[in-house]
Amino acid sequence: MSIKETELQGNPFEIEQREWKRRQKNERWKQMLTIASPILLLMLWEFLSRTGLMDIRFFPPPTAIMGTFWEMISNGTLFEHIGISLYRIILGFLLGVIPGVVIGLLMGLYSPIRHFISPIVMALMPIPTLALLPIIIILFGIGDLSKVITIAGSVFFPVVINTVAGVINIDSIYLDVAKNYGAGKVNFFLKIALPGALPVMLEGIQMGQAIALLTIVAAEMMGATSGIGFLIWTSYKAFLLKEMYVGLILISFFGYLFSIMLRGLQKKMLPWR
Numbered sequence: 001m002s003i004k005e006t007e008l009q010g011n012p013f014e015i016e017q018r019e020w021k022r023r024q025k026n027e028r029w030k031q032m033l034t035i036a037s038p039i040l041l042l043m044l045w046e047f048l049s050r051t052g053l054m055d056i057r058f059f060p061p062p063t064a065i066m067g068t069f070w071e072m073i074s075n076g077t078l079f080e081h082i083g084i085s086l087y088r089i090i091l092g093f094l095l096g097v098i099p100g101v102v103i104g105l106l107m108g109l110y111s112p113i114r115h116f117i118s119p120i121v122m123a124l125m126p127i128p129t130l131a132l133l134p135i136i137i138i139l140f141g142i143g144d145l146s147k148v149i150t151i152a153g154s155v156f157f158p159v160v161i162n163t164v165a166g167v168i169n170i171d172s173i174y175l176d177v178a179k180n181y182g183a184g185k186v187n188f189f190l191k192i193a194l195p196g197a198l199p200v201m202l203e204g205i206q207m208g209q210a211i212a213l214l215t216i217v218a219a220e221m222m223g224a225t226s227g228i229g230f231l232i233w234t235s236y237k238a239f240l241l242k243e244m245y246v247g248l249i250l251i252s253f254f255g256y257l258f259s260i261m262l263r264g265l266q267k268k269m270l271p272w273r
Contacts, residue, residue, distance in 0.1 A: 059229075060242050065249070068242040082250065085216055085228040088144055091256075092151025093212045097205055099119070100159030104201070105118045105193050108167025121160060130218050131155040137222075147219045154215040155208035162204025166197030202266045213251055 048054040051062035072078035087116045107114040129150050136153075142148040170193070178192045220229025232247035 009119040022215060058241065060245065064241050065245045067248075069246050071150055072243070078246070080225055081228050081231045081247075085142070085220065086224045087146045088227065089151060089212050092207060092214045092216075093147060093155055095152035096155025096212070097159050098209060099205075100156045100208075101201065103164055104160040104163025104241065105167060105189065105197065108164045108197065109189070114244075121157065123163070125157045129215060133219060133222060142224070147216065147224065150219045151212050151215050153213045158207040159201070159204045162207070163197055163201045166200030167193050169200065170196035190252050192271065199270055202262070202270070206259065206262050206266075208264060210255060213258070217251060223265075 031059060045054075045059065046063060049056050049059055069078070103117065107117055119185045132153070133146075133150055136146050136149050140149055158196070178188050216227070217229035220227035221233040224230045226251050228247045232244050232251075235247065236241035
């Protein structure tokens with residue numbers, strides 16, 4: 001090896017460049033794997049359906065499902081279901097997350113509040129929100145409000161519990177420094193408790209969005225006249241399985257989309273992680 005080659009190999013800038021290229025190559029490889037797995041699954045499904053190895057009555061090929069998807073888009077029926085479900089999901093998600101974060105921060109910061117509210121949270125958390133749906137419908141009717149309340153109740157518990165855990169696990173040194181410098185309650189709340197709880201809290205929010213999608217499907221199967229859950233249930237009862245699969249694929253798509261959006265938000269808010 002020549003002297004020049006030895007210098008290049010030991011040059012910090014060159015080493016950093018090679019490391020950066022290696023990381024970029026690994027990221028591209030991971031992205032390819034992420035895209036390849038669902039494509040391979042769909043290709044396998046298509047092959048098994050077309051060759052008769054799977055019963056086409058119950059598992060229509062993906063190309064036939066896509067044909068139904070475009071047909072429902074063309075006649076406008078799909079947009080109605082998507083729009084009403086997204087409205088219910090987003091509103092219910094926000095109504096569950098915002099109180100969950102605020103109450104979770106208060107419970108984590110103040111022991112009396114934690115001891116007062118914890119028994120209520122622990123008692124209600126094991127009860128599936130869907131089991132309370134008949135009561136919710138009696139109280140709020142069969143309109144959008146009952147669906148929104150059902151989603152909010154499902155989202156609230158994982159968010160509040162993770163937020164409490166995030167605050168309790170904040171390193172005590174940060175709390176001591178804030179107290180020693182006379183931080184006010186607002187500054188302490190916004191600059192110590194909230195940022196310190198963010199990593200665990202965002203995991204609870206991520207869990208909440210998945211629960212919201214599960215809840216909306218079940219909630220729209222009872223006492224609804226529109227929405228993706230309504231589409232899935234009525235299509236199943238009428239044995240219109242292509243339409244049913246369109247609804248299932250939509251739920252899967254929105255779950256993946258919301259997960260990516262929340263992960264992106266997490267990277268922006270927690271760049272060190």
